[in-house]
Amino acid sequence: MRQPGSFGTLVTDRRPSSSIPAKPASIKDIARIAGVAHSTVSRALRNSPVVSRETVERIQRIAGEAGYRTSAAARSLVTRRSDTIGVVVTNIADPFVAGVVSGIEETADRHGLSVFLANSNAEPERELRVARKFEERRVDGIIVTASRVGDQYVPLLTHMQVPIVLLNNQHPSQFAHSVMIANTQASLDATRYLMALGHRRIAYLGDRQGYQSDTERYAGYRSALKEAGLRFEPRLVAHGDGKPEGAEKAAAELLALPQPPTAIFCYNDMSALGAMRQIRSRGLAIPADISVVGFDDLYISQYLNPPLTTVRQPMRQMGNLAMETLLQIFAGCGLRHDIKVPGELIVRASAAPPKEKQ
Amino acid sequence: MRQPGSFGTLVTDRRPSSSIPAKPASIKDIARIAGVAHSTVSRALRNSPVVSRETVERIQRIAGEAGYRTSAAARSLVTRRSDTIGVVVTNIADPFVAGVVSGIEETADRHGLSVFLANSNAEPERELRVARKFEERRVDGIIVTASRVGDQYVPLLTHMQVPIVLLNNQHPSQFAHSVMIANTQASLDATRYLMALGHRRIAYLGDRQGYQSDTERYAGYRSALKEAGLRFEPRLVAHGDGKPEGAEKAAAELLALPQPPTAIFCYNDMSALGAMRQIRSRGLAIPADISVVGFDDLYISQYLNPPLTTVRQPMRQMGNLAMETLLQIFAGCGLRHDIKVPGELIVRASAAPPKEKQ
DNA sequence: TGGCGCATTGCACACGTGTGCATTGGCTAA
DNA sequence: TTAGCCAATGCACACGTGTGCAATGCGCCA
Incomplete structure (x- = not known):
């Protein structure tokens, strides 16, 4: 569209003169009709108190009839x-x-x-x-x-x-x-909840490493383990991509462990979606065989089968x-x-x- | 925000003089630095062939160093x-x-x-x-x-x-x-598919009545029935709101029939989501007890349990x-x-x- | 009656960019 | 040498709106 080193993006070859532009009414057009200066129109349309009440009403009526619409571009040019x-x-x-x-x-x-x-x-x-x-x-x-x-x-x-x-x-x-x-507090709560249910082998299925949200949610998971005196097991941590696809692979890794987790805490609901599919594809039942918790509470999460336990983000x-x-x-x-x-x-x-x- | 009868929306009481605006470099600023007229700068930045090659390069370099950015507002004011x-x-x-x-x-x-x-x-x-x-x-x-x-x-x-x-x-x-x-062709195909599976009591769970998409999809459903010589039964048609909530209620009506349908063709995937929840809540299995077909192929539909058969809209x-x-x-x-x-x-x-x- | 104040309106400039036309200067051909 | 042409640049206006300041006119009071 533009040559290299451009400082403005411009699109050309459009709007041939074929169609009549029918340029919209401007403040000056209104002024001409009303027989006043355009500055008066400007003030009247903004209900300026310095313009007489009757003039304001007259001008606004005329503007209405003419279908006048302020030009945002022109205004922003002067108002900055x-x-x-x-x-x-x-x-x-x-x-x-x-x-x-x-x-x-x-x-x-x-x-x-x-x-x-x-x-x-x-x-x-x-x-x-x-x-x-x-x-x-x-x-x-x-x-x-x-x-x-x-x-x-x-x-x-x-x-x-x-x-x-x-x-x-x-x-x-x-x-x-x-x-x-x-993040940290919320995933602390979520992990605590899983532990309160009796889970001891809880996996964390994260987003790509290095993202702040992932790091913080992971931290909450860790401190929940710590506060419960559970030993942290690195193999129970897998990373997806925040989407079902990546989560499916990550879940596969977790499920292939000699001692697979009994619960998976997922970075977000989309990851949970992928994890759940992977779990089902192995013939395991949710939550009977393995529990899943998400994060987000997407609109659809309540309609999943089973409905997803998750952390709501408003x-x-x-x-x-x-x-x-x-x-x-x-x-x-x-x-x-x-x-x-x-x-x-x-x-x-x-x-x-x-x-x-x- | 504005008084009644306004012709331009204006937000006031913002941007006090506290923060220095630091107004961005204009075409004139660049012109002053380069020692040329602003019109030359204008042309140079758009790589106009009438400006000498060396001037173009010099001005673009200067503009780059000054962090110049075209003002879209000013441009659109003149270009319309x-x-x-x-x-x-x-x-x-x-x-x-x-x-x-x-x-x-x-x-x-x-x-x-x-x-x-x-x-x-x-x-x-x-x-x-x-x-x-x-x-x-x-x-x-x-x-x-x-x-x-x-x-x-x-x-x-x-x-x-x-x-x-x-x-x-x-x-x-x-x-x-x-x-x-x-719409019509697609829902014709979908309904045909259900009939090919052996279904005879097929319900249509629509959107609110009167919307074009709904009308057309309904029409496809009807012509599929007709072409198969099936008698149309008005009670097998229910209307939701295009969302899970409405579909849930509509599905409840359908399932409460003396002779409930063996398959439900839904206006869209969101409706299917609601219908599926309603079906499950009655202890019925999908698709063993009742089949569900959607419309849209939302990203999540492939991850549902069971994965949703549906019409893809690209x-x-x-x-x-x-x-x-x-x-x-x-x-x-x-x-x-x-x-x-x-x-x-x-x-x-x-x-x-x-x-x-x- | 004259001066003053106030309400109302107009004038003129500014915002940043694009473009038709004039101007300048250098080169070429007669 | 000079007229003419062309390349390169500048001048001036336009786009539509906002606003400080001047101007106008009216009423009131001394």
């Missing part, structure tokens, strides 16, 4: 504000991400802001493009929902001097705030919170925001006491 | 193009919708367009707000992914003289194009297609686009021959 935020996600098709975005959009809309959505696919090259785009659009703020954030990505975003809220990620930076689930509310954080920063609240949201264990039917003592 | 499209969905948390949006964003990005995402929640009031916002933003095109589209909504969007692509919906309008799954590709349709219209292709995408029956394990002859 786009009333726009950028949301970058690894993949909007991920149910967790979609839930969060839903919350973001909700409160953004309530405050009159529009949201740009961009997928990064966790590809550094696309992250770069996204950052450039958001910069050109002069977004007022950015929210990043990504399990994986490229090492140089946040600095890249930070460079544009715009407040950033990271969701389930953190980064030391003046401009990077965060909204996080209390996805929509976390999205709300991320957006509200941005709004607070816009309002001039200078301090760093690092919000921790508690998880909640949702007990369903995928976990039960182990079959036999070991 | 925002390089932006609006995507309005009922609910981004719906997996089908998310899949489609993923495809839209993908090809939009590939062509240098940014996408605005807006949820309508199927609320007329929000639809109105969304339309106004898109109008102010001067989006170049709109894609609507909604099971339900308010009656006056498309006319509302049409009013702004911008091409619209409806996904799995149609509307007679010069500006409203469409990308649709071949969600991502349909998103791609919708976006490409817009691009073609931008390019000046004047004719109406009404694209039909074939569905594909994915046979898994949730449907099997009926237990006994009836």
Whole structure:
């Protein structure tokens, strides 16, 4: 689309003169009809108190009849504000991400802001493009929902001097705030629950290594073992990719152990989905033969067979919170925001006491 | 946020003078540094052939060092193009919708367009707000992914003289194009498949009545019955809401019949999810006691227990297609686009021959 | 009656970019 | 040598909106 070394992305060869543009009514058109200066129209449409009440009403009526719509571009050019935020996600098709975005959009809309959505696919090259785009659009703020954030990505975003809220990620930076689930505590609770059911051989099926969420959830698992005086067994830890596919392979490893686990605590519900399929494919029953616990409480998790016991992340509310954080920063609240949201264990039917003592 | 009768949405009380704006470098700043007119910079950054090669390179180097980024707002003000499209969905948390949006964003990005995402929640009031916002933003095109589209909504969007692509919906309008799954054929295939397995009492568990997709899928079901010479039984048709909750209730009705169905063909996978839970809660087995077929082939459907037999909608590709349709219209292709995408029956394990002859 | 204050409106500039047209300067051909 | 052409650049305006300041006009009070 553009030559290398470009500083603006431009798409050409569109909109031939064939179709009449029918350019929308501007403030000047309204002014001409009303017989006033365009500045008066500008003020009237914003209900400025300096304009007489009757003029305001007259102009608004005319504008309404003419189907006038403010040009956001022109306005933002002078106000230096786009009333726009950028949301970058690894993949909007991920149910967790979609839930969060839903919350973001909700409160953004309530405050009159529009949201740009961009997928990064966790590809550094696309992250770069996204950052450039958001910069050109002069977004007022950015929210990043990504399990994986490229090492140089946040600095890249930070460079544009715009407040950033990271969701389930953190980064030391003046401009990077965060909204996080209390991973460690939540997975501590989940693991405790499994132990309370009588499990002693509990596996942790994680995401790719190195991601913050995974590290913290793993830490909660470890401290639960420790506090119960259970010996930690490295072979009971396997890593997937946060998706069913990877989890299926990881679960296969766990089940192939000489002494397989009686319960698996999964990094997230999508991983649990994969683990459950792997378990079933071996002819084992859930939870009779082996218990499974997830993390997220996706919408579908309650409809699984068996319904999944899991840690609820209030996805929509976390999205709300991320957006509200941005709004607070816009309002001039200078301090760093690092919000921790508690998880909640949702007990369903995928976990039960182990079959036999070991 | 705004007074009634407003023509532009404005958010105030933000960005106090506390933080130094540090206004980004403009084309004029670059011009001053390079010692040329700003028009030369403008041309150089777009690699205009009228500017000498060496000047182009020098200016681009300077712009790079200054971290210059084109102002999309200023550009769109003069080009009358925002390089932006609006995507309005009922609910981004719906997996089908998310899949489609993923495809839209993908090809939009590939062509240098940014996408605005807006949820309508199927609320007329929000639809109105969304339309106004898109109008102010001067989006170049709109894609609507909604099971339900308010009656006056498309006319509302049409009013702004911008091409619209409806996904799995149609509307007679010069500006409203469409990308649709071949509902009738696909559900004909699905129902045929159930009959081929030996089923005679097949139920249809639909979405809310009156939606186009539901009507068409129902029609396919009906013609399959007809072509097989089966008598249509009205009591074997129930309506949910396209979500597990509604489907659960609808399935309960079906199962409570004196002669319950041996198979249920569901409007979509989410409905199948609800139906399956209802079936299990009655102590019945799938597919041993009753078969279930869905529609969509959501990502998770292959991981269900049992894996769901369903009609695949290529969600991502349909998103791609919708976006490409817009691009073609931008390019000046004047004719109406009404694209039909074939569905594909994915046979898994949730449907099997009926237990006994009836 | 004149001065003052206030309410209302207009003028003019700014925001950052794109583009038609004029200008400049160097080179070539007659 | 000079006219003419072309390549390269600058000038000026436009896009639509917001806002400080000036201008206008009216009413009130001394």
